[in-house]
Amino acid sequence: MMKLEAKTRNSGQKFDKMKDILAVVYGPEIKENLNLVLNYNDFVKVFEESGYSTIINLVVDGEEHDVLVKEVQIDPKEDVYSHVDFYAIVRGQELEVMVSLEFTGESEAVKQGAVMNTALTEVEIKAMPRDLPSELIVDLSKLKNVGDTIRLEDIELPEGVSFVSEDLEMTIASVSEAVTAEQEEEAQAEGPEFETEQEEEAQEGEEKTEEKTEE
Structure with missing residues (x-):
């Protein structure tokens, strides 16, 4: 089983988003969500192998939890993982x-x-x-x-x-079947014609509506 180590994160604690990643652990037997910080590179290495369906042994301040990665958030500006949700599983319970x-x-x-x-x-x-x-x-x-x-x-x-x-x-x-160059040209040629027919029908409908209104 893959293993990760994490530490409890205190409110207001500073961290380096290039070296650390924030996380939370929750689950049926977790009475209060655990807010954590763990090494960024360690997490990436494990996550690349585990994905979302492999159980990870997460050690938090010496206490072990069997978890699955539930959700990972990405910082759009830096293009790095910014937060991870871990779900603490219960042995014998279907997932x-x-x-x-x-x-x-x-x-x-x-x-x-x-x-x-x-x-x-x-x-x-x-x-x-x-x-x-x-x-x-x-x-x-x-x-x-x-x-x-x-x-x-x-x-x-x-x-x-x-x-x-x-x-x-x-x-x-x-x-x-692969679309040939000829078929692409035909489709492009038919497209505008089809649109024109639709436009003409719509215009005719508008004209009829106007005639009825004038009457």
Whole structure:
């Protein structure tokens, strides 16, 4: 299990946002939220491996908590992590978390010039803490022809893991024909014409309305 160390943050305590990151820990068995500060680089290193679905052993002033990263905020000006929410789990209690999709393999259709479309990069699952996977594998080599689709129901889940969504036909990835330069030109040529027809119809409708008003 990955490990992080943190210290309790006192009100008004100064910190260096390039060296430190602020955090909070909450959960069913945490009576009062814990406001923390921890080393920025240590957090980044762990978070890059853990994501949102791997349990972290968080040591706060010597006291251990098993946590998941619940939310991470980013400073838009500095483009660095500015705050992290940790959720203290309860062993034996089912969790709902977002887990990343790891796309592997290569589609035969794409090799022949088709276009790969990915609709999702993560999905929400539920499982006991001990069963949480760090990622789910999506094998793109199953997409052999244009029109082939991988849906949520096609993803193999580890034992003890299920999807939160009941829409198992949700599209994860699909293959479509590549748009040629000619087709793009035709679409661009048809676009203005279509808009002109719509404008003419709208104008005719306005004229009829004006005629009725004058009568």
